[in-house]
Amino acid sequence: MEWKDALLLALAFVTVGFALLASRSKRAKQIAAPAVSPPPPVVRERWRLVLVMNATKQKAIFDALASGGTLAPSADEMFEATQSLWFGKASSDAASRIDRLLSRADGVSEPSEYDVHLVAFDLEGDAPGFRPSDDLMSRLDAFKTLHKLGLKPKVSVRLGAEAYGSGGFYKR
Numbered sequence: 781m782e783w784k785d786a787l788l789l790a791l792a793f794v795t796v797g798f799a800l801l802a803s804r805s806k807r808a809k810q811i812a813a814p815a816v817s818p819p820p821p822v823v824r825e826r827w828r829l830v831l832v833m834n835a836t837k838q839k840a841i842f843d844a845l846a847s848g849g850t851l852a853p854s855a856d857e858m859f860e861a862t863q864s865l866w867f868g869k870a871s872s873d874a875a876s877r878i879d880r881l882l883s884r885a886d887g888v889s890e891p892s893e894y895d896v897h898l899v900a901f902d903l904e905g906d907a908p909g910f911r912p913s914d915d916l917m918s919r920l921d922a923f924k925t926l927h928k929l930g931l932k933p934k935v936s937v938r939l940g941a942e943a944y945g946s947g948g949f950y951k952r
Contacts, residue, residue, distance in 0.1 A: 826870040827903040829910055829926070830878050831862045832949055835895040835938045842897055845935050855927035859920050863896070864949040867910035870902065874948045881944065887937035896944060898936040901926065912950045919952065 833841065838861045841853045853861070868874055881898055888895055908914065909922020 824904055827906055828866075828868065828870045828875050828878070829901045829903060829907065830866045830882075830947075830949075831858070831899040831901075832864040832866075832896050832944050833861045833899060834863060834893075835891075835897050836893050837861075838897070842935060845899060845933055855920070855924040858927065859923040859952070862952045864944065864951055865910065866947060866949045867907070868948075877947055881939060881947070882934055882936045884937055884939070888940050891938065892940065894941040895938050896941055897938060898944065900934045900936075901931050902934075903931075916952075 835842070841857060841861050844853050866874065866878065878898065878900065882900055907922055907926070909918040909920075909925070914922070
């Protein structure tokens with residue numbers, strides 16, 4: 781064997797050795813490096829605002845709300861018409877009880893001057909001004925902000941006043 785052949789053979793062995801070494805180190809890096817997963821999507825918690833309004837005194841407002849918003853009452857009218865309200869997370873137990881009231885198909889059989897409608901708005905986030913501890917000026921500002929959003933409310937059938945008595949509602 782000539783020295784040129786020996787040199788080519790040695791060069792071939794060195795090339796194969798480097799190729800094996802490179803593939804092993806690449807495989808080791810893949811095993812050592814943890815898989816990078818994308819961050820979990822940010823889920824914004826949904827909130828619900830429910831207004832309690834007297835069914836007899838506020839008939840014009842319910843007609844406007846039922847019209848699909850074309851005759852939407854002003855923020856001041858909504859504020860004045862609200863007897864009580866509830867504001868909280870849509871995933872809470874209280875929201876589940878309120879959902880059952882909103883989805884009732886049967887209203888009161890004997891109308892009374894104390895009957896009410898529940899008017900519910902689903903919100904994308906917390907809305908300052910609707911919490912029980914907020915003052916009346918903050919609440920009025922919150923009604924104005926709500927009015928600007930142009931949300932379509934869900935209005936319940938006419939319910940007896942006792943329907944919302946244990947739902948955690950608080951005075952306007």
